Amino acid sequence: MPEDTEEGAVELEARLEEQDAFEPPAAFVEQANVSDEGIYEEFEENWPECWEQAADLLDWDDDYDQVLDDSDAPFYEWFTDGSLNASYNCIDRHVENGRKNQAAIRWEGELGETRTYTYLDLYNEVNEFAAGLREVGVEEDDVVTMYMPMVPELPIAMLACARIGAPHSVVFAGFSADALATRMNAAESEYLVTCDGYYRRGDPLNHKEKADRGLESVDHDVETVVVDRLGDVQEHSLGEHAHDYDELVEDHAGETVAPVERDAEDMLFLMYTSGTTGQPKGVKHTTGGYLSYVSWTSQAVLDIKPEDTYWCAADIGWITGHSYIVYGPLALGTTTLMYEGTPDYPDRDRLWDMVDRYAVDIFYTAPTAIRAFMKWGADYLEGHDLSSLRLLGTVGEPINPRAWKWYYRHVGGEECPVVDTWWQTETGGMMVTTLPGVGKMKPGSAGPPLPGVSADVVDVAGDPVEAGQAGYLVVNRPWPGMLRTLYNNDERFIEEYWREYSNPDRDEWVYFPEDGAKIDSDGYITVLGRVDDVINVSGHRLGTMEIESAIVGVEGVAEAAVVGGHHDVKGEAVYAYVITEDGYDPSDDLRHQIVEGVEDAIGPIARPEAVVFTPELPKTRSGKIMRRLLEDIANDEELGDTSTLRNPDVVDDIAAKVRSGD
Ligand code: WT7
Numbered sequence: 211m212p213e214d215t216e217e218g219a220v221e222l223e224a225r226l227e228e229q230d231a232f233e234p235p236a237a238f239v240e241q242a243n244v245s246d247e248g249i250y251e252e253f254e255e256n257w258p259e260c261w262e263q264a265a266d267l268l269d270w271d272d273d274y275d276q277v278l279d280d281s282d283a284p285f286y287e288w289f290t291d292g293s294l295n296a297s298y299n300c301i302d303r304h305v306e307n308g309r310k311n312q313a314a315i316r317w318e319g320e321l322g323e324t325r326t327y328t329y330l331d332l333y334n335e336v337n338e339f340a341a342g343l344r345e346v347g348v349e350e351d352d353v354v355t356m357y358m359p360m361v362p363e364l365p366i367a368m369l370a371c372a373r374i375g376a377p378h379s380v381v382f383a384g385f386s387a388d389a390l391a392t393r394m395n396a397a398e399s400e401y402l403v404t405c406d407g408y409y410r411r412g413d414p415l416n417h418k419e420k421a422d423r424g425l426e427s428v429d430h431d432v433e434t435v436v437v438d439r440l441g442d443v444q445e446h447s448l449g450e451h452a453h454d455y456d457e458l459v460e461d462h463a464g465e466t467v468a469p470v471e472r473d474a475e476d477m478l479f480l481m482y483t484s485g486t487t488g489q490p491k492g493v494k495h496t497t498g499g500y501l502s503y504v505s506w507t508s509q510a511v512l513d514i515k516p517e518d519t520y521w522c523a524a525d526i527g528w529i530t531g532h533s534y535i536v537y538g539p540l541a542l543g544t545t546t547l548m549y550e551g552t553p554d555y556p557d558r559d560r561l562w563d564m565v566d567r568y569a570v571d572i573f574y575t576a577p578t579a580i581r582a583f584m585k586w587g588a589d590y591l592e593g594h595d596l597s598s599l600r601l602l603g604t605v606g607e608p609i610n611p612r613a614w615k616w617y618y619r620h621v622g623g624e625e626c627p628v629v630d631t632w633w634q635t636e637t638g639g640m641m642v643t644t645l646p647g648v649g650k651m652k653p654g655s656a657g658p659p660l661p662g663v664s665a666d667v668v669d670v671a672g673d674p675v676e677a678g679q680a681g682y683l684v685v686n687r688p689w690p691g692m693l694r695t696l697y698n699n700d701e702r703f704i705e706e707y708w709r710e711y712s713n714p715d716r717d718e719w720v721y722f723p724e725d726g727a728k729i730d731s732d733g734y735i736t737v738l739g740r741v742d743d744v745i746n747v748s749g750h751r752l753g754t755m756e757i758e759s760a761i762v763g764v765e766g767v768a769e770a771a772v773v774g775g776h777h778d779v780k781g782e783a784v785y786a787y788v789i790t791e792d793g794y795d796p797s798d799d800l801r802h803q804i805v806e807g808v809e810d811a812i813g814p815i816a817r818p819e820a821v822v823f824t825p826e827l828p829k830t831r832s833g834k835i836m837r838r839l840l841e842d843i844a845n846d847e848e849l850g851d852t853s854t855l856r857n858p859d860v861v862d863d864i865a866a867k868v869r870s871g872d
Contacts, residue, residue, distance in 0.1 A: 226615045232651045234627045238600060242647025244510045249648070253661035260662050261288070261690050264506035265498070268541065269303050270294045271471045274498070278688065284708045284719045285695065286688040287475050288499035295469035296478055296501050297373035300540035301336060302469065304329045309516065313545040316519070316568060317362045320409035320551030325362060329543070332366070335459060340370040340467040342458030346401065346433050350375035350470055353399040353480060357390050357421050359383040359408035360550045363437045363455060364526050365536045367403045372478060372497075375470035376401075379480040379492075382527030383408070383417060385813040389490075390424035393482045396492055397697060400430060403455075405437040406446045411555050414443050474498025480697050481529055483635040484753035485706060486742045492697030493635050500638045501537060503691030507639040507660070508538030511629055512572055513601050513646055521547040522574040522603075523561065528750070529635040530605055533691075534574060538639070553579060558586045562594035573621070574603035576749035580613045581779045588620045596621060601646055603629045606749025607781045608737055614653035632656040632737050634723055635751070636707070638691030641665060642735050655736040663689055667729040672711045672720070675729065680738060683727040684711050684720050692721070743837070745774030745782045752784070752816050754837075760811030761786055764803050766794035771827050771835045775819070775844025783819035784808075785844040787827060787864065796823030820844075822867055826860040828852070843868050 239245050253260040258278040265274065274292025304312070310330035317325045327335070348354055354371050356378055358364040364380070371378045379397050381390050383405075394402065404421040407414050418436060425432055436448060437455040448454060472478075478497045482490040508514045512534065520539050524530035526548075539546040547568055553561045561583075565573060583590070602622050604614075609630055618628050627646035633639060642665055644650070644657035651657070659665040664686040667675050675681035696703040711720035726738040740746060743754045754772040761770035769789040774782035788804060790796055801821045808816050828836045831854065842849050843865045852858040 222619070226619060230611075230652060232618070232627075232653070234646055234648070234651070235625050237625070238627055239647045243513050243515070244645050245647035247648045249645070249661045250658075257662060257687070261502065264502035264690055265289055265292070267505040267509065268294060268299050268498075268502055274474055280688065283688075283717065284704065284712070284721075285700070286692065288496070288688075288690045289474040289502065292474040292498050293471045294474065294498060294501070295373065295375075295472055296497055296537065296541075297336060297340075297369045298469040299501060300369060300372075300537065301329060301333050304543040305333050307543075309543060312516070312543070314540060315362055315365060315546055315548060317548045318550065318564065320412065320555055327362060332369070334464075335366050336369045336373060337466045338459045338462045338464075339366055339455075340373040341462035341465040342435070342453075342455075343370055343376065343401070344374060344467070345458065345462070346435065346453055348374065348376050348401055351477075352376045352401060353397045354378050354401040354403060355390070355394050355397065355399040356380045357383060357402060357404045357417075357424070358437065358527075359405060359417065359439070360525060360548055361405060361408065361437060361439055362548065363403075363405070365540075365548075367435075368479070368526075368532075368536060369540075373467055373469050375472050375476065377477040377479050379482065380527055380532070381482070382525060382813070384525075384527070384815055386810050387420045387424035388427065388811050389813060390421065391427035393490065393492075394424070394428045394432070396482070396490070397480055398430065399432075401433050401435075403435045403437070405439050407440045407444050409551055411552055414440050416444060418446050472497045475694070477694075479532065481532065481635055483529075484744055484751045484756060486744065486753065486755065488753065488755040488759045490753075490756070491702070491706070492699070493693045494695050494697050495638050495691075496694055499690035499692070501541060503639045503689065504533040504538035505541040507691075508534065508542055510645060511631060511640050511643055511660070512538070512574065512603060514539055514542050514544050514572065516543040518571040519545045519547060519568050519598075520572045520574075521549075521565070521568070521570045523549065523553070523579065524574070524576065524605075529638070530574075533639050553582070554586075557590075559590040559594060562591050562596060565596055565599065566594040569598040571598055572601045572603070573599055574605065576606040577604055577609040577613055578607065578748040578779060578781055580604065580609065580617045581781075583621075584613060584616045585779060588616075591620055596623065599623075599626050601629070602626045603631055605631045605633070605640075607746045608739060609654065611653035618653070627651060628653075630654075630656045632725075632735070636693040636723070637685075637689070638693065641685065641689070642737070652730075652734055655730065655734045658733045658735065663687070665735065667727045667735065668711065677731040678728060680726060680728050682711075682741065683723055683725045683735065683737065685723065686720055688719075688721075745772075745784065747774070747777075747782055747784060747815060748780045750815050752812070756812060757784060757786070757808055757816050757818075760808045760816075761788060761804055763811065764800075764807040766791050766800050767804065768792075769827060771837065771840055772818075773837050773840045773844055775841065777819065784816060785840065786818040786821045787824050787840055788821055789824060789827065820868065822864060824860065824864050824867065826857055828858075828861050828864070829856050830854055831856050840864075
C-alpha cells in the first residue's frame, strides 16, 4: 500500500485535495437499498403518490384515504384518516416477525458499562413503563416532558408515550433549569421524566438538582419520574409527586398495554428549537407523516438494513437523535447504538474503539466532531479495525471540503460513501443530500434534493439564482415529515416559514428554512448557513436574542449584542458585546457573571467565547444594531461599510479591543 510510505501518503493527500467529485464505491452500490437513479423521475412523475412508498414501510391499523390533503395549505395533512401506532411500528411488529431476540438498542456508558435490549426486552420494558405512566396519571394527548441524558430509559420513555398516545417533548439534558421551565410552561406539560445524573469525562454529574430547580419555575403541578442512573455513587431523594422509575416498572412487571390507535395527523411529539425571537418554537410532528418520512430516509439515505449495527453519535435531545437514533432505525428493525459520554474519554480514540468493538456498519455524526478528530490527528484511529463501516454521514452544519475528505479517507478508508444531509428540526427528516447508492458526491455540497422533494435557491424576489450565485434556500412543495405547526401558535408558524416567499392569493406556498445557499448547474446545493439571528455552535442552534436577554438579565449590564464568529472546531462561537450600566465597571468579575448568566438561562453550550465591554454598540441612524459589523470584528475580517452608522468611531475601538483580547 503506497499509503504506508510517507511519500505515498503525501501523494494520496495531494490527489484527494484536487478531487472535487467522488463516485459511490461499486461494492456499496451493489448492495444499496436504493441504486436506481430512475427513482428521481419516478417520484417526480408520481407526486405526491410516490410517498406511499414511505407509508408502505409501516404497518397501519386503518388505511389512509388520501396521500396529501392540501385544501388548507400551509396546514397540510398527510395520509389522511389513516391510523397507526409508532411504538407498535418500532417494536411489536419486529417481535411478531420472528426477530424478538435481535438487539434493538445497544448502550454503552461512559465508564464502559454496557446494556443490550433485544426487541423483546424493549417490548417488555416499554409496556411496563407505559402502564407506569398511566398509573402516574398520563392520558392520551397529555404532553410528557423528558429531561434526560443518553440512557436507554430515554428512548424507552419516548416509545412508552407513543404507545399510549401521549406526545413527548424532550429537552436536551445540557440545557439549563430555566430552559426546562420555559419549555414545560409553554407546553403546559404536567409530567416530567428525568434522571438523577450521568457521567461526563469520568465524573458523576448531578442532573436532578437542575431538574428540581427548573420545576420551581413551572407554573403548575408536575408529576415526576426519576431514573436512577448513578446508584450509590450519588444519593437522591424523591419528594412528593415524584416516582422512582425502577419501582414503577417493577410494579407493572409483565403487564402489557395495547398500543393506542392514533390518527396519522395526531401529534407524536413536540420539539422546542431556537428562532429569531427569544421565545423557543414548539415544532409539532405527527405520527403518520413523520414516521413514514424518517423510515424512508433511514432506508434510502442511511441504507439501514435490519442486520446492521447503526450508530448515530448525536444526542437524543436534538431532532437528529429523535429521527435517526430512535424512530427511523427502530421502525426499520435494526440495531441502534447509544453512547452516554464524550468522544475523548478516557482518550481521543473512544469512538473508533467502539466502532471496532461493535463492528458498526453505519456511522452518522456532525462536522464539528469531524473537525475535532482532525485536530486530534489520524493517529488515534491507528490500531482500530474500522473495516466494518459501510457508510458515513454528517449533519448539522456545512462541512468544509477538507473535513469531508479527512472523514472519507481516514474513517471510511475511501470505501464508504459520505452523505452530507441538510435538514432541520422543522423538516423532521433529511431533505437535501445524495443518495449514496446513486449519485456522485461533491465535498462541501450536500447534493440534490431527495426524490420527491422540491428545493431551489432564489433571490430576495423569489426568482431562481444563476448557478454558483448565493441566494436563499426554499422548499416548493410539502413533504410528509414537515412540521404541521408551532404548538399553540398557528400565526407564528405562517409568519416564520411561509410569509417570505409564498403567494397566498394564488394559493402558492413556499417554505423558507432561513438558510442561505448556492446551487450548481447540476442541481447540487451547497448550504451556506443561517440568514436569521440564529447561530450554529457545534451543530446546535442557538438564538442570539435568547442569549442577549440572558445577558441583560445580569446586574450591571445595560445592553448586549450577540453574534456568531468563526471557530475552528465549533463552526461558530458566541461573541457578546456588552455595555455596562452607569456605576458598574467592566471587570473580570462582571464578565464571569455574564458567562454564568448565559449558562443558567440556556446552558453551557451557549457560553460566550468572548465578552467584549464597549461604551457603545455600532448603530444605524434609526438605532438598529449593525450586527454585520460585529460579525466582521469577531471574524477579524475587513470591516464592511460603516458610513451609515450614527457612531462610526466605535467600530475601530471595539475591533482594537477584540484584537488585544481585552
Ligand atoms: C440548521 C438546522 C438537522 C438536524 C441537526 C440540526 C444547519 C443542518 C446541514 C448541512 C449545512 C446544515 C442549517 C439548518 N444544517 N444540516 N448538512 N449542511 N447546514 O437541526 O437544530 O434544527 O438546525 O442546521 O443551518 O437550518 P437544527
